[in-house]
Amino acid sequence: TDLRLSHQWSTSDIRHKVAQMVADEVEAADVNLHIRIFPSGSLFKAREQYTPLTRGQLDMTVLPLSYAGGQHQEYNLTLMPGLVKNHDHAARLIHSPFMAELETILNDDDVMTLVPGYLAGGFVGKDKCITRPSDVSGLQIRAAGKAFEEMLSGAGASIASMASSEIYNAMQTGVLQATNTSSSSFVSYRIYEQAACYTPAGDVALWFMYQPLLMNKTTFDGLDDAQKEALLQASEKAEAWYLEEAKLEDAASTKVFEEKGVEIAKMTPEDFEAWRKLAAETSYKAFVAEVPDGQKLLDLALEVQ
């Protein structure tokens, strides 16, 4: 059996490596199951992967689940400021009743999760450091994700929306004064050349995005037992690796920025609480208002210690 896996990242990206690992493991298991990876959006554009996945036109994908937040508002909780504190907390969240609820929604769309995983990110300022809400007031900022836009807007920042590929240029010419995205994107877009200060994910971080390896459920159910077993085992192995690498990713990006002479700022637990309080008044509130049962889901997520 041949399966097609699509994602938007380059072949040096951690998320490609997760996919590659599963593909290699399954190949090694010798169960007549082959996964062909289409990287860098060479098959589907980033945001156009979820729908074909639900219809079995695409077998597998590594996808920030919040990209499908327009189809299921619940997915927006997977990119919600302050919901995840650090990577170990993320690992606990992955195996909580909260994530089980999301899995039910995925299953209803004929999709299942193979490898769950969170990646973290931080802030970059063109002229100054951004650690607490008052720092962003009056700045033009490009945020990754709807919930972050709502929170930053609540902190008095002005939101500019543009493609991530335009961030570098916009920071250089001064259209943008700050931005927030994942650690790996900061490095791959060489934002360090245009930044005065970087606030990476550390002991606490605000920006965590759930980016699992997903599969079409009917396709999975159609595999024989040996193939299913091989796939699940490969996925389990990949999950552990994903978590370890995700932690290293933050440190690696910090090192790159440091080497380029960019100031590194640290977000204290007090700063984190201030952001979280602001998020509760802005993005959490908007989420609960938009989603039936939203409060229940949010509480489930917040319960995870």
Added chain:
Amino acid sequence: MDPLVLGLIVALATVFVLFSGIPVAVGLLTVSALFLLVFDGMRSLSLMPEILFGKLNDFALLSIPMFIIMGAAISSTRAGADLYEALERWLTRVPGGLVVSNLGACALFAAMSGSSPATCAAIGKMGIPEMRRRGYPDGVAAGSIAAGGTLGILIPPSVTMIVYGIATETSIGRLFLAGILPGLMLVMLFMAWSIYSTWSSGNMAVLGQRSYSWQARFEILPRVLPFLAIIAGVLYAMYGGVATPSETAAVGALLCVVIAVVIYRMWSISAIWVVLRDSTRESVMILFIIGAAGVFSYMLSSLFITQSIAGWIAELEANRWVIMLCVNVFLLIAGFFLPPVAVILMAAPILMPIIQGAGFDPYWFAVVLTINMEIGLISPPVGLNLYVINGIAPDIPLGTILKGSLPYVACMVLGILILALFPGLATWLPTLVMGAA
């Protein structure tokens, strides 16, 4: 089936379908539908509208109609004539001065319009009748304008550079900068050839007879000001922190329309509608090709053809310049038949890994690709600039236009060779302004 064999079949089918006279975009959709149905089954067919929609779901595409409107608005006014007149008064003493001023006007106009046919039309409407009146041969008059007009996509802004930037995920601001020096180089080559050919033809006496007083020369300069204001305004918006390159296009379009209405008194609704109609027609045509080419490249990728060709060429381990030569020949041939946007979109996903694998700079390659596309614009059977010349001077036979533009094609080939020897021509300016790539 082996993807390489399949690729060959797709290529033949595409040539066959496109030669039937079906619109290029519809032809690409037809081939895609056919191969998706046969090799992927019904389930892939239903994806077609989604993929087409998705390809158009990109803010950067906004700049295509915007840069087309800029050119159309200005060329519907007297501005092109003013520019042309000014250059002529200053360059009249040069052998072939009228051709040289036409080429200069094309280059300046290209700095405002993102489209080659628009550039060609703007200058040609004045330039071709004037050159013929003054005794220049039809071939020289039509050929120089056809070729000069192609600068529209090399000198920024450029619709094809935008499409390349989107297809290869390279920076559009950088691509624009990369086109400036090669654009100037081409203009100079074109001018050098014009001066030489007039001088060697021996009838300079006829061609250089008119002269202007210094007063006449300075008198006309203020009329070029709106032109320079637009260029300065757009550059300031793009590199001065006002807007991103794609957003800047809208500023430029608005600026051009306002200047056309206020300074050149283009009051009537019908005049404005003509600008809008022509811009809409060209933009929709290009954007539809972009969407259809997106479906086509989905089909190529889905059948694993793109990846197999790139892998196959990488395995050949051919000399990088041999690869570059083959790529150029391929682009030239494709350019004969297809409009630039279609070539770029169909070829970019296959060529990019090859080009970068062979160690060529993607911005340098963008310039080489663009010059190839410029040649395609003035070669039959599908040459957008040829259609424009035909519209301006229907009595000049195609053969005469082609013969007239052939020396300029040679200049473009020479330009590509110079770029191969001195890649810095394309890469130096972007690095200077925006840092290392």
Added chain:
Amino acid sequence: MPPGTQTAATASPVPRRDTSHPFLRLAATLSRACGVASALMIVASILVTCQMIAVRFLLNGSTTWQTEFVIYMMIAATLIGLPYVQLLRGHVNVDLLPIALPRRLRLGLAFVTLGTAFAVIGLLMVYGVELWHVAWARNWTSDTVWRVPLSIPYLAMPVGFGLYLVQIAADLFAVASGRETPFGLSEDR
């Protein structure tokens, strides 16, 4: 020089289209309305983009909905503009073969290409309707703060392709009834 595809010249001549039959008149009128709609959407995109730049650069305000608005406007302008460009014979093509063929074969080829175009665009319209319906029935929105119901931008697909079909059918009818020449080429070549 092939006059079949008039492209992109400024103030380029608009091809004369036959309207001696009510269906041809109806199709041409619909297509022209599409052209006006498409042009107005492009104008709206210019204005909204400039508004966005002004809000951001002059007022230092938030600009969350503009890019999305402009993207959907451009998609709609493209899809709704298709029939108008067909009416103007503005969809660029390679007409080497049609020109080379004798009259009768050229007529046959015109039926084949127009018929193919009708089938392929029809396919896109059918699946476009399906996609629109799913987005509408399941209440899909964009994943931004603006949360546009996707059934609005998706509507451009059924409408644009549908009206494009009407214009293609009109072209087929005009050629079949001898009112227009195949590919719009003059017969004396």
